[in-house]
Amino acid sequence: MWIGIDVLHEDELDALLDRPWFRRYTYAPEELATAESFGADRAREFLAGRFAGKEAALKVIGTGVGAGVTPRQVAILRTDGGAPLVRLSGAAARHAGARGIAGISVSITHKRGLVFAAAIGVPAACCTDPEPPL
Template sequence: MIYGQGIDIASLKRIKAAYQKNPKFAAKVLTEGELAVFETLSPKRQVEFLAGRFSAKEAYSKAVGSGIGSQVGFSDLEILNNKQGRPVIVKHPLQNKLRVHLSITHDNEVVVTSVILEKLGGFERLKSYFK
């Protein structure tokens, strides 16, 4: 069962400007694990990575219904890539209650993210219905 959905669009130019103005911006948005990946990337890829994580965390907070800051902070969410390279939210405040479906895409100017939160157990009940 769908609990919530959030979508966010972020400007790569705006994220790049924020990071260039204040390099601590990355540490504000990214967890230690995300920062470790960020530091291995080329400058262009760093901007895409930072913008993607920023936007995905905003989308998650919208799916929860709170926005960043009131109930969910940037450090409450960690997004790492799985073995196939797909971004996965590996840490979030409701991980014992909700499954997260995340999509991140970007082009030369923007990054777009979508988060769907699914209540755990809903799909299993649905599968048993069709047996």
């Protein structure tokens, strides 16, 4: 398994979030649509959490932002229950596959203006075993 973590203060992204190019480079359309459904403060918190989650996931993939991987290729969507759900695309998916990563799970939490994200890469062998160990 692979582990990545990231922490930031919610206001670290304030200047960047006002720039349309940064939003397009960093966030998938679904993430931006979800943020737009919130009020300004909740949208800021949500996007900061997604950014931290992307950074943690990029550490799992082993590239960070580089090697053709952009943050937008790590979309952190929501399950019906609201939990983060990671969808990789493009170079991010290729690099994850090359490392033997079948999927990435992310947990994001907020407290007193801080955002913390932890990501775990699940190996492909883990997910294809037809019988669970006893």
